[in-house]
Amino acid sequence: MGDPYVGARTPRREDARLLTGKARYVGNVRLPGSLHACVVRSPIAHGRLLGCDAKAVWAVEGVTDVITTADAAHLRLPCVNVLPGQRITSYPVLDDTIRYAGQPLALVVARTPEAARDAADLLDLDLDELPATVGAERALDAPPLYPELGTNVITDFAMGDEDCGAAIDGAEHVVELVCRMGRVSPYPLEPRGVVAAYADDELIVHISSQAPHHVREHLAEAFGLPHDRIRVISRDIGGGFGAKEHVYPDETLVCLAAMRAGRPVSWTESPGDRLTATMSARQAVHRARLALDGDGRFVAMDVDVLGDLGAHPGNTGASTFAVTATLLPGPYRFGRFAVRVRGVVTTTAPAGSYRGFGQPEATLTRERLIDEAARRLGIDRVELRLRNMLRPEELPCTTAVGQTYDSGDYPRALRTLRDLVQEAGVERRGDDGRRRGVGYSCHVETTGLGPSMDLKAMGAAAGGYESVVLRMEQDGSVVVSAGVVSIGQGIETALAQLAADRIGVPIERVRVLLGDTATTPYSSIGSIASRSLPVGGGALTKAALKLRDKLLAIAAHRLEAAAADLEVAGDAVRVKGDPAVSVPLRELATSAWRGWDLPDGVAPGLEERDSYDPTGYTFAYGAHAAAVAVDPETGAVEVEGYWVVNDAGVLVNPAVVEGQIMGGVAQGIGEALTEEIVFTDDGQPITDYLPPTTREVPDIRVVMLETPSPVTPGGMKGVGEAGTIGPPAAIANAVAAALPEIADRVTDVPLTPGRVWSLLQA
C-alpha cells in the first residue's frame, strides 16, 4: 500500500478561506478601540532632518500621538546575515540623517485613518538637502554616505580559485559580458500591515510576516522586552516573496505607538510605500568572463559582482550577493572559478530579499555567457551545456565556492526540456513581422536553508532548524503545529498530506496550525529560502514517527501484540494482515490523554515534538526555455511559450509544486521584461511599475523530475523559488537568439521595449 496523500494532487485546503474572503489577513483584524497610524516619509533622498514642527499635526481633531526621531532614537534593527567584514550590521528605526526618499521620519497616530493621513501631511519638516548618489558604480567614487566608514563599499570579499585569472588569460576563447539587473520589487498582493496591541505587559502584534518568530525576537531586542512578553500572529499572508522576511522600521514604530497608547494601533502600507519602503532587490552589475578551450570545455569563469544595497544593508544584510556568488557555477564543471563580491550603499531605498535571492542574477550572467560562447564558437547551445554539465555519477560534488551538490541528473533535465521545445515546434510560427527565438537556461538551486553552524559562520542571527509539534486529540484528530507560515505557497496542505501519511490517518482528520508564536514551536528563520517543506516537513516527518511509535506501543499493550506487527489504518490500529483485530484510535488517544492503561514507561498525553536541524544544504535544479517574439518596430518582447523541467526531490503535491513554479515564472517574466524601479539622478523613484498580467504570461508547461534528497528526512527539496530563477536568463537568451545582430549586447534586464528598441537602433 503506497502513500495515499504524498504525491497526490490534494486540493489546497487554504483556498476555501482565501477564495471566500475569510482569510485571516492583518487587514481583517479589527480590535476594539483601535487607533490608526500614518508614516511620514522623507521627500528627499539625501540630507539632514534639522527639526520638525508638529503644531499643525496636533491641531487636527483626533490626533493622539506624534512619534519623531527623538522618541525612537534608541531603537535599532539588526542585519541578520552579516558577511565577513560587513561594515554596517544594524540600522536605526528613525534617523536624523536621510539617505533615501521614503525613509520614515515620524509616525502620526489618530482615531481614524483619515485623520492620521491628513495630519501627517501637516508635519513641518526642516530639511537640509545633500546631493544624491544613484547607481552602484557611481557610488564607488562618490563621497561616503557614512563619512565615518570612509567608503560606500560595505562588504568586499572573494571566493574560489586564486589562479582563476591566470587560467582565463591563457585560454583559447574568452567571452566577456557586463550584465546589469534592474531593481525589482517582490510586490506581494497583500501590502505589509500591522495591528499592534499592548496590554497586561504583553505586546501582541498581528503582522503580515513570513517569519513571526523572527519578528518577535527582533522586537524584543529592539524594545528590550523579555521575549515572552511579545506574541506575533501572522495567520494568512497574501504573498511574501522575501519582502516580509523580517520586521521593518515602520512596523516597529507602530508597535512603539501601541505601547505608548496602551491601545491597539493599526497600519497598512500605502501603494506608494510598496515600491520604496518595502525592500526591493536584485539590482547589481556583474562583470563576467567565461574562458573555453578549442573543444568548448569551460576552462574558467570569473565574475565581479557589484551589488546595490540602497541606503543601508537590509535585514538580510548583503547576503543576497553572497548567494549569487555561491550559485554562479550552476550545474557545470569549470577548470577554475572565482568571484568577487562588493556591496555598496547608495541614496536609494534599502534592498533586501526577493524570491530567488541572488540566484536569478547568477543564472542570467552565467547562461548569457554560455549562449554567447556557443554563438561565437559555433556550437549548439544545448550541446555546449551538455558537454560541460556535471553528470549524475559525479555527485555529490563540491564546487569551487564550497557548495556540495547532493543529487540529481542535470543533463536529463536539459535533454527533457529540449524535447519539450522541439515537440512544441514553436520556431515554425507564422511570420507576422516579429522576429522569433528560443532561449534556454539551466540552474542549480540551494534549498532547505540550512545548517545552523554554517549560518552562524556567516554571522546569521539564527540557525536553520525547524520544529513541529504533533498532537493526536482524544477523538483521533491530529493537530500539526509548525513554525513555518502560510504565505500562499500551500504549505498547510503539504504538511497535512505528510502528517496523514506518516501517521496513517485520513487527511480530513489533520488540522495544521501556523503563524502564531504563542501556539507554534520556534522557527529560527521562517518561511523563506524554499525551506518550509524540506526543513519544516523534515521535522514533521521525525515527529510523526515518534507519534506513530507511541500509538503502536499503546496498541501493542492493549492487543497483547508486538508493535512491529501493527499498523495505523484510518481510524484504528490493527494487526497487519488481520484487520479484524484492531483498536480504535479514539480509544487509544483517550487512554493516552487520560493516563489510563499505558504500558510501563509511557508518559500520558499524545503529543510529540521534534526538530530537524539540517547537517547540509540540499540542491534542487531546473532547466527553463522561453520562446519569444520581438517586434522590431517597437522593441516589445512577447513570451509565446515557456517550459520548465524541475527536480525538487520528493513531490508531496504536484499541483502545488506546479503552481509554485508557474507563479515564479510569472514573476521572472516581469523581471525579464517589464518590472523596474527607476530613480532619477536626485534619487526620486519615477516608476510605472508593471508586473505581468495574464496577457504577458503564456501557458507554462512544467515537467517534474523526482530525485529524492539524500539529506532531508522525507527526501523533499524546496521549490518555492525555482520558478523565478530561470526566466531572466531564458528570455534574454531567447531575445538574443531572435536578434543575433545585437546578441552580445543583450545583457541587461528588464528588456523593456525602450531598451530593445535602443539596442536595435544602435
Place this chain on the structure above:
Amino acid sequence: MGDPYVGARTPRREDARLLTGKARYVGNVRLPGSLHACVVRSPIAHGRLLGCDAKAVWAVEGVTDVITTADAAHLRLPCVNVLPGQRITSYPVLDDTIRYAGQPLALVVARTPEAARDAADLLDLDLDELPATVGAERALDAPPLYPELGTNVITDFAMGDEDCGAAIDGAEHVVELVCRMGRVSPYPLEPRGVVAAYADDELIVHISSQAPHHVREHLAEAFGLPHDRIRVISRDIGGGFGAKEHVYPDETLVCLAAMRAGRPVSWTESPGDRLTATMSARQAVHRARLALDGDGRFVAMDVDVLGDLGAHPGNTGASTFAVTATLLPGPYRFGRFAVRVRGVVTTTAPAGSYRGFGQPEATLTRERLIDEAARRLGIDRVELRLRNMLRPEELPCTTAVGQTYDSGDYPRALRTLRDLVQEAGVERRGDDGRRRGVGYSCHVETTGLGPSMDLKAMGAAAGGYESVVLRMEQDGSVVVSAGVVSIGQGIETALAQLAADRIGVPIERVRVLLGDTATTPYSSIGSIASRSLPVGGGALTKAALKLRDKLLAIAAHRLEAAAADLEVAGDAVRVKGDPAVSVPLRELATSAWRGWDLPDGVAPGLEERDSYDPTGYTFAYGAHAAAVAVDPETGAVEVEGYWVVNDAGVLVNPAVVEGQIMGGVAQGIGEALTEEIVFTDDGQPITDYLPPTTREVPDIRVVMLETPSPVTPGGMKGVGEAGTIGPPAAIANAVAAALPEIADRVTDVPLTPGRVWSLLQA
C-alpha cells in the same frame, strides 16, 4: 544556600491585576459584534413542558435567536465521576421534563442584554405541573422522578468491614446520632459567565472555569466537534470552590448560540441563578453510631449516608458522598468501620462539588459522635481523641475504606491546638449573659487527586495527572505553562516560586501562563481537589530538573567542565566554588534556541515538558478549635475565637497557605451558622442566603506543621480545601459544650439562631 523562594512569603503576583481592576475575568471580555443571551428557567419544580410560544419574544426589537428544547435535544453533558452502579451517567442540556425550579428551558439571544432579558420574560410556557419531592428521606418513598428507573436511589453501595454491625451490637458503649447538613452554595464572588465566539470552524469559549481543558473536552463531545476545534480561555477566575469545575447546561447553550449566530454571544448568570442554577452541595443525612469499650477505645463506627443529589447527579456524579465515606474514619484507629452510601434524586437543583467535597460532612458526624461519647463517658474530649488517634509510627496505614494515609503526626496537631486554645484563655471571658464553649475537631484530608488508574476504577472521565511546559527564552527569562488555573488561590505565585528555585533564576524572570487550552498543556482534571500545587507543582518540579540539566549540559560543553561541577545562579551558569568562571544564561539560551554550538545529541531549543501522574494520593491533616458565645435569648451563635493547626507538607508560600486556610474557615463558619438554601414543600427555593461577613469571622490563628509528602515530587500536599473541613464540627462541638443540656441534639447545620433557640425551648 537554601531556597530563596520556596518557603518565603513572596507577595502574590496576581494581586496587582486583581486589585487594580485589570483582572481578565470573562465579564471583561468584549468582542466586537457580540450578542447577549438570557436563559429562560422553569418556574416550577416538577412537571412537563408541553410547549412554548416564542411569538412575543421575536417581536422584541433586537432579538436574533430563540433556542428551545427541540434545538438542543441532542446535547448531553456527562457525569465525570460515576460510582459503581450509578443509574444516571449523563443529563440533557434542555429537557421537556422539568425536575427543578430554575431548570433551563430556553435561551433568548438579542443585540443587547436588556432586549434579551425583556424578551425572555415574554416566552409563553405551557406547563403541566406535578407534585414536588423535597428532602432525601422523603424521596426514598416518593414516586420515582425517573419512572424508568423505578426508584429515586441513583447510587447505593457499602464500604468497610462486614462484621462492623456485630461489633457495635456487642460493645460496652454506643453513641448514636443523626446529623443533617443543609444545602449550601459555593457562592464565588465572580458569577459564572461565558463569551463564546465561533469563526473559521473554531469555537473560542471564554468561561469562568476551574478546568478549561475539561470544558473543551465536554463541549467537543456534546457538539461532536474534533477537540482541536475548541479553544477554552479562563484567564482569571474570581473564585470557583468547585462550582466552576465543569461546564453547565446554560453555558453549553451559549456556545450553541454562538455557533448558530456565527457571532460572539455573551452571558453572565444573574444573582438569582447563583443559588439555583449553579450547583450547590453538602445536603445529606448521616445516621451514625460510635461504639467504645470501657477504656474509651473506638471499637467500631458505622454510618448510613443519605445524600441529596437534586434533580440529577451533577458533573461529578454522586462522588462527593463517596469521598464522605472514604474520609469518615479521620485520624483515628477503629476496631471495625463500615459505611453505606445512597444518593437520591429530588425535585431540587442538581448538587455538585464544593470546596471540601464531602469531607466537612464526614468530619461533622465523626467529631460530634466523639464529643458526645466523651461527655457520656466523662472523659476529656481531647484525651479521648488522643487515645484513639493514629500515631506517626503507625503510618503509612490503610484504613478500612481503603485510604493509605502517607505521613504526618496527627497527635502533635491536636496537642499544639490545645496549647493554643489554653494560651488564649477564652473560657474565662466576662459574663454578658451569653453561654460560652470551646469545640475541637480533627480530620485527615485527601489531596493531590490523583492516580489515573484509581480514578478510572471510579469511572472518572479523566486521570489525575498534570503537565507543565517550561521554556527559557533567549533572554534568559522563563515561561511556565501549566494546565492548572488561577482561581484566586495564588497558584501563579507558587508555581513561579517553585520554578525560580528549581531552575535557579530570580523570580522576576519567571512568567506563568495559565488558563488557555491553546497555550497550556493538557490538564486532566483542573484546579480542584487541592491538587494544583501538589500535582501541577510536581510536574513543574520534574520539568525544571530537565531544563536545568539541559542548561548545565550546554554550559559544561561551553566551559569544558563537568555538568556536576556547575550551578545555575541568577543570570549565569557558573562553576561551583569559582563564580568567576561562568557563562551568561542569555548566551546559553540563545545558543540553544538558535541551534549553535550544542553538545552532541542535544536538540535545539530550550523547552521541557513533563507530567506528574501520581501513583497514590497524599493526605494532609488538621485540627480546628472554635470558641463560641451563644445568646440563649435569641439562639444567636458568635464565633469568638478560631484556631487551626494544619499540615500540608512542604510549604511553598506560608502567606498564601494561611490565606487559603482563613478563607476556608470563613466559608466553614457560614456553613456552620448561617448559610442554607431552603426549599418549600413544592420545591421553591426561599432563601435569604447569608455568607459570613467580617463581623461574623473572628481573627483566625493558623499554625502550620510541615511533614513532606513522601508521594509527590517536591513534598507538597494540597491546602485549598483544608480550611473548610473543620469549622462545622468544631463550631457544633463548641455550641454543644456551651449548652450541655441540649448537647446530644446539636447535630444539624447550619446552627441558625432559630434552630438553636428551638432546641433550647424543647
